[in-house]
Structure formats: C-alpha cells, structure tokens
Amino acid sequence: MTRLPVRKTYKLFVGGDFPRSESGRTYEAQGQNVARASRKDVRDAVRAARGAFGKWRGMTAYNRGQVLYRIAEMMESRKEELAEFSSGREEIETAVDRWVWYAGWADKYAQVLGTSNPVAAPYFNFTIPEPTGVVGIVAPEEPALDGLVGRLAPVIVGGNTAVVLASESSPLAAIELAEALATSDVPGGVVNILTGFKAELAPWLAGHMDVNAIDVAGADGEIPELERLAAENVKRVVRGRADRQSPYEIAAFLELKTVWHPIGV
Amino acid sequence: MTDLERRQDRAPVPSGWDYAPAPEARDIVTLEERYGLYIGGELVEPKSGEYFPTVSPASEEVLAEVGQAGPEDVDLAVQAARDAYDNGWSAISPAERAKYLFRIARILQERSREFAVLESLNGGKPIKESRDVDLPLAAAHFFYYAGWADKLEYAFPHRRPRSVGVAGQIIPWNFPLLMLAWKIAPALAGGNTVVLKPAESTPLSALLFADVLRQAELPPGVVNIVTGDGRAGAELVKHPDVDKIAFTGSTEVGKAIQRELAGTGKRLTLELGGKAANIIFDDAALDQAVEGIVNGIYFNQGHVCCAGSRLLVQESIYEPVIEKLKRRLTTLRVGDPLDKNTDVGAINSKQQLEKIEELVRSGEEEGADIYQPPCRLPEKGWWFVPTVFTNVAQSYRIAQEEIFGPVLSVLTFRTPDEAVEKANNTPYGLSAGVWTEKGSRILSMASRLEAGVVWANTYNRFDPTSPFGGYKESGFGREGGLHGLEPYLDLEESEVRG
Numbered sequence: 001m002t003r004l005p006v007r008k009t010y011k012l013f014v015g016g017d018f019p020r021s022e023s024g025r026t027y028e029a030q031g032q033n034v035a036r037a038s039r040k041d042v043r044d045a046v047r048a049a050r051g052a053f054g055k056w057r058g059m060t061a062y063n064r065g066q067v068l069y070r071i072a073e074m075m076e077s078r079k080e081e082l083a084e085f086s087s088g089r090e091e092i093e094t095a096v097d098r099w100v101w102y103a104g105w106a107d108k109y110a111q112v113l114g115t116s117n118p119v120a121a122p123y124f125n126f127t128i129p130e131p132t133g134v135v136g137i138v139a140p141e142e143p144a145l146d147g148l149v150g151r152l153a154p155v156i157v158g159g160n161t162a163v164v165l166a167s168e169s170s171p172l173a174a175i176e177l178a179e180a181l182a183t184s185d186v187p188g189g190v191v192n193i194l195t196g197f198k199a200e201l202a203p204w205l206a207g208h209m210d211v212n213a214i215d216v217a218g219a220d221g222e223i224p225e226l227e228r229l230a231a232e233n234v235k236r237v238v239r240g241r242a243d244r245q246s247p248y249e250i251a252a253f254l255e256l257k258t259v260w261h262p263i264g265v
Numbered sequence: 266m267t268d269l270e271r272r273q274d275r276a277p278v279p280s281g282w283d284y285a286p287a288p289e290a291r292d293i294v295t296l297e298e299r300y301g302l303y304i305g306g307e308l309v310e311p312k313s314g315e316y317f318p319t320v321s322p323a324s325e326e327v328l329a330e331v332g333q334a335g336p337e338d339v340d341l342a343v344q345a346a347r348d349a350y351d352n353g354w355s356a357i358s359p360a361e362r363a364k365y366l367f368r369i370a371r372i373l374q375e376r377s378r379e380f381a382v383l384e385s386l387n388g389g390k391p392i393k394e395s396r397d398v399d400l401p402l403a404a405a406h407f408f409y410y411a412g413w414a415d416k417l418e419y420a421f422p423h424r425r426p427r428s429v430g431v432a433g434q435i436i437p438w439n440f441p442l443l444m445l446a447w448k449i450a451p452a453l454a455g456g457n458t459v460v461l462k463p464a465e466s467t468p469l470s471a472l473l474f475a476d477v478l479r480q481a482e483l484p485p486g487v488v489n490i491v492t493g494d495g496r497a498g499a500e501l502v503k504h505p506d507v508d509k510i511a512f513t514g515s516t517e518v519g520k521a522i523q524r525e526l527a528g529t530g531k532r533l534t535l536e537l538g539g540k541a542a543n544i545i546f547d548d549a550a551l552d553q554a555v556e557g558i559v560n561g562i563y564f565n566q567g568h569v570c571c572a573g574s575r576l577l578v579q580e581s582i583y584e585p586v587i588e589k590l591k592r593r594l595t596t597l598r599v600g601d602p603l604d605k606n607t608d609v610g611a612i613n614s615k616q617q618l619e620k621i622e623e624l625v626r627s628g629e630e631e632g633a634d635i636y637q638p639p640c641r642l643p644e645k646g647w648w649f650v651p652t653v654f655t656n657v658a659q660s661y662r663i664a665q666e667e668i669f670g671p672v673l674s675v676l677t678f679r680t681p682d683e684a685v686e687k688a689n690n691t692p693y694g695l696s697a698g699v700w701t702e703k704g705s706r707i708l709s710m711a712s713r714l715e716a717g718v719v720w721a722n723t724y725n726r727f728d729p730t731s732p733f734g735g736y737k738e739s740g741f742g743r744e745g746g747l748h749g750l751e752p753y754l755d756l757e758e759s760e761v762r763g
Contacts, residue, residue, distance in 0.1 A: 112422065115747055119728035120405065127732050127746060130712075212737070224528025231523035233692065234516070234535065234738045246758055248424070255736050256743050259711045261721045 010034045010171070012041060012195065013178035015048030016188020027196070030085065030172045037196035042163070042204045045192035049134040049161040050210055052189030057131045057159035065106030067185045068157055072099035074180040082180075085172040086145040095149040098245060102153040109158070109250050122263040129254040131159035132236060133212035136205035138198060138226075140218040140242040144170035145177060147242040151217050154249035156190060163211070164193045165202060167218065171195040202226055209233045213253055215240040284598065287605040289392045294383045299330040300468070302338055302492060303475040305345035306485025312337040317494075319468055322389035323602050323611040323646040331468045334491035339460070339500040342489040346431040346458040347506055349486030355428050355456050359415035366411030366453055368481040373404040373446075376477065380470055384442055385602040387469040389611030389647075390565050392603050402727055403446035406745075409729035410450035413750060417455065420747050424756040428456030429532060430508035432753060433501040437514045438464035438613050439568040439669075445471055447744045448511055449488060450729075455753035457509070460489045462501050466614045468492040499525075508532065511752060513570075516667075516693070516738050534742025534752040536570065536734055538667040539695030541716065542688035543573030543724060544678075547582045549700035553722065555589045558673070561698060561724040563597060563609055563651050567671040568617070570739075571696035573724055575664060576675045577684050583677050587655060594651050595638040609671060612647040621649050621670035628654050628663035633674070659690060667693070681706065685713045694736025698724045717743070 011018040012035050023038035037045075056064070075082060075096045082092045110129055117125040135155045140147030144167035155162050166174030178193045194201060202222060206214050207229035214230055216223050217240035230237050238252045299316060301308040313335030318327045334342070354362075373380065377400040384395040417426040432452045436444035441463060452459050463471040471490050478488055491497050495518075502510055502522050509532040512522050516537040526533050543561045545554050561573025578586050602610035612618040629635055633654040642648040649670055657664050657674045664674045678684040688697055697716040699707055707721045717735045720726060727733065732746035742752045 115732075117728065117730040117732070117746055119726075119731050121726070121728065123723065123726060123728075125728070125731050127748065132736075227527035228524050231520045231527065234520060234523065234537065234740060236741050239530075246423070248756070248758070255717065256732055256734070256748055257711070257717060257719065257736075258732050258746075259719045259721060260723055260726050260731070261707065262723050 010175050010195070012037055013175070013182070013191070013193040014041065014045045015051070015192065016182065018178070018182070021196070029168070030170060032172060034171050034175075034195045037194040037201055039201070039204045041194055042201055042208070045163040045194055046134060046205075046208050046210055048189040048192050049163050052187055053131075053133060053161045055187055056156070056161055056190045061107035061110070064157060064159065065103045068099055068103035068106060068153065070184040071181060071186065072096050072103065074184045075099065075177070078176065078180050082145060082173060082176050085170070085176055087143055091143050091146045095146040098146070098149050098153055101245065102157045102250070105247055105250060106157050109247050112247055113251050113254065117258070124261045124263055125258065127256050127258045129158070129251065130257050132253050132255050133160060134210060135160045135162050135253055136208070136211045136214040137162055137164045138202050138205070138214070138216050138219045139164055139166055139174070141167045141169055143242065145173035147218070148174055148177065150242050150245065151215050151240050152191065155215070155253050158250045158254050160213075160253050161190045162192065163205060164191065165198050165205065165218070166193055166195045168196070168198050198222075203229055206230050206235070207232055211235060213238060217242060284606045288601065289382055289385075289603045289605055291382060291386065291603060293379045294386065296329050296469070300332060300472045300492070302332045302334050302342065303472065303490035304338070304342045305489065306479075308472070308475065311335060312341070319387060319466065321386050321646070322466075322613050323643070325645050328387060328469065331472070331492045333493040334462075334497040334500070336500050339491055339497060339504060342460045342491045343431060343433075343501075343504050343506050345486040345489050346460050349484060350431055350458040353484060354458055354487050359417070359456070362453065362456060363411045363414035365481055365483050366407050366414060366450060369477060369483070370404045370407035370411060372477045372480050373400065373407060377401070377404065380442060380473060382603065383473055384470050385610070388438060388441055388467045389602050389613050391607040391610045392605055393607070394565060399440055399443045402729070403443045406443070406446040406729040407450045410454040414454040417750065417754065420750055421754075421756055423759055425759050426455070427755045427757070429753055429755050430457060431506060432457045432459050432509045432511060433462070433504065433507040434459060435462045435498045435501065435510070435512045435514065436464060438467040439565060439570070441467040442470040442474065444513055445474060451744070451749050452753045453487065455750060457753050458487050460491060460501060460507070462491050462493070462498045465494040502526065509752065511742075512536070519740060532752060535740035536742070536744060537738060537740040538693055539570045539572065539735065539739050540575060540665065540667055540691045540693045541571055541573050541696040541698065542575045542577050542714075543698035544577040544684050544688060544700065544710065545579060545582065545586060546699075546701035546703070546706065547579040548702050550702060550722075551582065551585060551589060554700040555586065555593055557698060557700060557722070557724045558590055559593055559597070562673045563671050564725050566609055566612055566649070568613055568669055569725065571718060571725065573698050574668060574673060576673055577687055578675060578677050579684075580677045580679050587675065590653060591636055591638070594636075594653065597638070597651050599640055599648065599650065600643060609651055612649050612670065615647055617669065618647040618649060621668055621672060624663055624666060624668045625652060625672055628657070628661060628674070631658070631661045631663070633657045633661060633663060659687060665691065681710065685710065689715045692738040695739035696720065
C-alpha cells in the first residue's frame with residue numbers, strides 16, 4: 001500500500017502568522033486551493049506592517065543586513081521545494097543571490113545616497129536616507145518568485161515594511177518563500193504576503209491612508225487607476241521592473257532627511 | 266535666573282517707542298503698465314486677450330496689468346520650449362550651459378536691490394527679508410546649479426544622466442523669485458527647457474527675470490513664463506508635450522495634480538503644505554529658542570510652508586517661554602514692507618487674509634486662548650497681527666490645518682516620546698525644529714521626527730546645497746543639493762545587473 005502524502009494548506013502570511021483569509025475564500029491556482037485575500041486582509045496586513053515598522057527601522061544596518069543574509073540561507077536550504085513552484089533551479093539561485101547582494105547594501109546605501117552639505121553659513125548640515133514606511137508591492141506575475149524577491153528585497157533592506165500581493169497565477173512560490181521568511185530572523189510583520197485577485201486587492205492597497213508607497217510592478221493595465229488612488233495621501237508610486245537590481249531600487253523607497261545645527265562655541 | 270535676568274524680566278515693555286520711517290527707495294523699479302507673456306524670448310500679448318491687475322498687498326494699489334495665459338498661450342509656450350530643447354539647448358555643451366547659469370546668478374546679484382524692492386512691492390514681504398534672504402539665496406541657487414551642469418556624471422555613480430525634456434513648473438506666491446530659482450536652476454543645469462507659471466498674485470519678479478534672461482543672452486524658448494491664475498497651471502499640467510511637472514503649493518492642489526497625471530508616466534515632484542512642530546525642551550537656551558520661535562512662525566508673515574506653526578513646549582518651562590514670547594511679540598514691527606525696520610509685512614492677498622481670519626475664528630470658537638500684541642495696522646492693504654494661541658488641543662483646526670499666516674498654536678508635552686508623537690500626529694511631514702542643549706537628544710529627535718528638514722537650535726535656514734522637501738503629504742522629491750538634480754534627469758543605469 002502506498003502512503004498517502006500529507007498536503008499543505010496554502011494560507012496568507014500576516015504579522016508572522018499564517019492565517020486563512022478572513023473571508024473564508026480560496027481560489028485554485030497551480031492545482032492547489034490558495035487563500036483568496038479580501039479587503040479586510042489587506043487592512044490587517046497593513047496594520048501588521050505598520051506595527052513592525054518602528055522596530056525594523058530602528059535595528060542597526062548591520063543587523064538588517066544579517067537578517068537579509070539569513071533569508072538567503074533559508075531559501076538555499078529550501079531550493080528543491082522552491083524550484084518546484086517556480087521556473088526552476090536557476091530562478092531560485094538568482095533570487096538567493098539577490099538577497100545576498102541586497103544584504104550587503106544594508107550598511108552601505110546611506111553612504112552612497114546621503115550627503116553632507118557645505119552651506120554658506122556656520123551650520124553643520126547633512127542629508128540621510130530614511131525608510132518611507134509601509135510599502136505595498138504588487139508583485140510581477142512572472143517570474144513569480146524572483147520577481148517578488150527583486151521587488152521586496154530593496155524595500156525591506158531600506159528599513160521599510162511591506163505588504164505584498166503575490167503573483168496571482170503562480171502564488172505557491174510566494175507562500176513557500178513566506179515559510180522561509182518565517183523561519184529566518186525577519187521580525188513578524190516586516191513582510192506580509194497576500195494571495196488572491198490583484199484587481200480586487202490592489203486598489204485597496206493603493207488607496208490605503210497608512211501605506212506610504214506602492215510598487216505597481218505587477219499591476220499592468222490597472223496602473224492609472226492605482227496611481228489615481230495613490231494621490232489620496234500623496235503616496236510615492238514606483239513603477240518597478242522585475243529585472244532591476246541596484247541601490248537606486250532601494251532609494252526609490254527612501255525619504256531624504258536634512259538636519260541643520262549651528263556651529264559655534 | 267540671575268538677578269540681572271530677573272530685573273530685565275520685570276523691565277517695562279518698550280511699547281512706547283516709535284521708529285522713524287526708513288523707507289527703501291521705490292524708484293529703483295520701473296514698471297510697465299502692462300506685461301505680456303514671456304514666450305520664445307519675447308513678451309507677447311496673450312492670445313486669450315485677457316489681462317488682470319496685479320496689486321501691492323500693502324496698499325491695494327494696482328501696479329500693472331498682467332496677461333492671463335489661456336490654453337492656446339500655454340500651448341505656444343510649450344512649443345517654444347520644445348523647439349528650444351530640440352534645436353540646440355539639449356545638445357549645447359554642458360560647460361556652456363553652466364556659463365549661462367553663472368551669468369544669470371551674476372546678473373541677479375547685480376540687480377538684487379531692484380528685485381528686492383519689486384518683490385516686497387508685489388508680495389508684501391519686508392524689504393529686509395527680500396533683500397537679505399530671497400535675493401541672495403536666489404542668486405546662490407543659480408550659482409550652485411551652474412557648477413553642476415558639466416559635472417552631472419559625477420553625481421550619480423553608475424548612471425548615465427540625460428535631460429528629460431520640457432519641464433512645466435508651477436510656483437507659489439510666498440517666495441516668488443526664490444521659488445523660480447529653485448525650479449529653473451536645476452532644470453537648466455540638467456539640460457531641460459522650462460515653462461514656468463508664477464503665482465497669480467506675484468507675477469512681477471518673474472517678468473523682470475525675463476529681462477535678466479535677455480541680458481544673459483539665454484537662447485529664446487529655453488525659459489518661458491506664462492502668468493495667470495490656476496487655469497493656466499492646469500493647462501500646463503495636462504499638456505501632452507510636457508515631460509515633467511514640478512509643483513510647489515497646497516497639498517490639495519498637489520493631490521489634484523498627482524491624480525491628473527496618473528497613468529501618463531510623466532515625472533512629478535511635489536512640495537506641498539506643512540504644519541511643523543517646533544519643539545522646545547526644558548534645557549534649551551530659552552532666549553535663543555524664543556528668537557527661533559518668532560523666526561519660525563512670523564518670518565515672511567508665516568507664509569512659509571515649513572513654518573514652525575505648532576509650538577511644542579515642555580511643560581516645566583511653559584510659563585517662562587510664553588511670557589518671553591509674548592513680550593517679544595510686542596516688539597515686532599508690523600507695517601510697510603518697504604520700510605527697512607519692518608519685521609512683519611502685509612498678508613499677500615485678500616483671499617489669504619480671509620483664510621487666516623476664518624481659521625483664527627475657529628481657534629477661538631473651539632476654545633483656545635488668543636493673544637495678540639497691541640499693534641497699529643495701516644488702514645489700506647491686508648494685514649494680520651502676529652497671533653499666539655495657547656490652550657490648544659491637538660484636535661483643533663488651528664493645530665491640524667495649515668494656516669499659512671502669522672499664527673502660532675502652542676501645545677505642551679512632558680516626555681520626549683510625547684513630543685515625537687504629537688509632532689508626527691499630522692498628515693504633513695515637511696519640517697520640524699528641536700531646541701535642546703543635549704546633543705544626544707537632538708540626534709534622537711532628529712531621527713524620529715517624520716520631516717524632510719529638521720532644524721536643531723535654529724529654524725528656517727535655507728541653502729542651495731541643502732536638500733529641501735517633504736515626507737508624507739508634504740510631497741515627494743527634493744529641491745536643493747545634489748538630490749535636487751534628480752527630478753530633472755533621466756538616470757538610466759549604465760549597466761543593469763541581475
């Protein structure tokens with residue numbers, strides 16, 4: 001008699017937990033029933049991301065870099081499972097290397113993107129990059145895993161927290177990734193991953209008053225509507241591309257803060 | 266408090282002092298009766314056929330008539346900018362571009378008194394501010410960005426800087442020439458051409474700037490200036506041949522522009538409103554702090570987006586701070602903007618005065634205590650007495666909404682955490698002030714305040730090398746410094762990894 005395998009229930013990843021959609025809905029993708037998140041799940045995810053923001057941005061850059069590196073380690077050890085749900089081994093290796101690459105930026109981007117400013121008066125003046133806050137990411141449909149990683153890594157390395165809408169047609173890799181994140185050292189709520197229908201969820205994310213920026217990489221035809229909604233709280237809109245890897249991808253989700261102090265005795 | 270300080274504290278307020286008038290000569294400015302639009306290097310009559318009067322807010326005197334740009338006029342200006350971009354400006358050597366900007370900076374320095382008088386005349390700001398702040402900074406801004414024009418590839422490692430095209434720029438009335446400089450200098454340094462829409466109530470310094478461009482021999486069409494009300498700005502925003510919009514003004518209009526541009530892929534930077542907290546800790550140097558409070562909110566009649574309009578005072582020093590502040594207020598001289606002794610000038614427009622009055626009424630109705638020093642105001646023109654509200658709750662409109670006038674709302678706090686929470690409790694995030702003698706506290710506060718500019722033991726300082734711009738609903742993008750170039754450049758990476 002052959003053994004009947006124990007299947008996995010594919011759920012959301014919110015605040016470090018794996019809840020079902022509060023709506024109780026699922027949809028079928030990649031031969032599995034996958035949670036179909038609702039507007040309220042978006043709201044819960046944003047709340048979790050906001051709650052995690054203070055701690056995450058307050059960690060030292062060195063620490064954040066190590067946490068990102070740990071994600072790469074966790075993914076490396078799940079390579080087989082991840083490969084099954086994506087285009088294959090090569091995509092996973094690219095994604096793992098991407099985490100490593102961004103991990104190394106954690107304690108460097110401020111030195112590249114910040115300035116000290118020689119003002120024409122006796123003041124010490126410097127400009128430093130800071131995270132913008134909670135970032136919504138509409139992940140690219142393909143490549144489902146590496147596309148998500150390519151958009152997520154620059155967001156969180158900068159100290160932001162994220163609410164990700166996973167690839168709608170290939171959501172399983174995102175959930176597999178969530179399991180890797182949950183077993184790494186990423187504090188709960190820093191990354192929240194929702195599966196479901198992007199056309200249904202993205203507008204709630206774009207219009208949410210407590211989301212500071214949105215990456216519309218995977219939004220396709222809905223971009224104009226999402227940008228209109230984003231204006232409600234002057235959200236930063238980033239039209240990310242899946243194949244980009246650069247410190248300027250980090251910069252897109254950073255604010256610049258300039259501090260003045262008089263020089264005198 | 267030392268004995269001497271105690272005695273000084275009890276000294277009578279010198280309210281009886283009168284200052285002899287010290288008017289700045291007005292005849293340095295020659296005004297035309299009527300100004301057209303500056304398109305393709307010439308002042309031309311608006312196709313709309315419409316003109317509107319521009320006045321001095323201190324006297325309501327009509328200074329000149331100015332063209333109202335209609336859709337056709339805006340289109341012609343954009344075409345002129347496009348032609349100039351395609352036929353030379355974008356291809357001119359960056360070093361030559363730099364030299365045009367250096368010339369502009371120099372001419373502004375040479376003609377600075379003329380500009381300062383005009384700025385005070387048309388805008389109502391005290392001559393000592395237009396003379397000592399607006400003009401030097403405007404010239405410095407051109408000088409700073411001039412030097413960047415041929416060094417752009419050093420500013421952004423691993424990227425290829427290229428110009429964007431035609432920039433549409435819409436500026437406010439509080440610092441007309443300085444905002445013009447903030448917009449035009451980086452745009453030209455990056456190799457773009459410009460259509461600028463000055464504020465409806467303060468068009469004259471921009472039109473005089475057209476004469477600077479003539480003297481600098483800037484090629485026609487590189488900078489075009491279309492005057493008028495919001496309709497002209499709206500035309501510019503929706504014009505299909507404009508590649509980039511830069512707007513400084515209210516958050517409400519900023520949001521409308523962001524909505525209008527949704528889906529177009531046009532570049533956008535927004536510098537919007539503010540409701541900055543100016544935070545005074547119990548160990549601050551109080552007299553300096555009081556000067557900082559006054560400068561923070563009464564500079565330029567409070568018509569400053571980064572004004573320190575919410576004073577957060579640590580509870581233990583509330584009384585001495587308020588007492589010193591009220592006493593200092595009695596010495597502020599309100600009146601003729603062209604008088605060299607004037608500290609607080611005229612409110613920029615009747616409409617703005619009504620807005621201030623409405624919000625001040627709401628403050629009284631909601632239950633705050635109002636203080637206004639005794640003050641004689643001129644009979645003509647638009648004026649508002651420097652005002653302090655105490656006993657203000659965070660929920661009051663005067664603690665939430667941008668008043669954009671000489672009105673300060675005072676709140677208190679006990680702990681640094683409470684100060685941060687209250688300071689950040691606003692949709693805005695443009696600026697903040699911190700007053701304390703403790704360095705570690707300055708750095709901790711500076712890092713926790715959600716604001717694009719943090720002034721520690723100072724307030725309302727500006728410099729072309731220093732990036733300026735907001736968090737949250739105060740907008741996005743920076744003006745000034747290396748970061749101020751970015752909105753005006755296409756920065757493709759020289760080699761894409763991954």
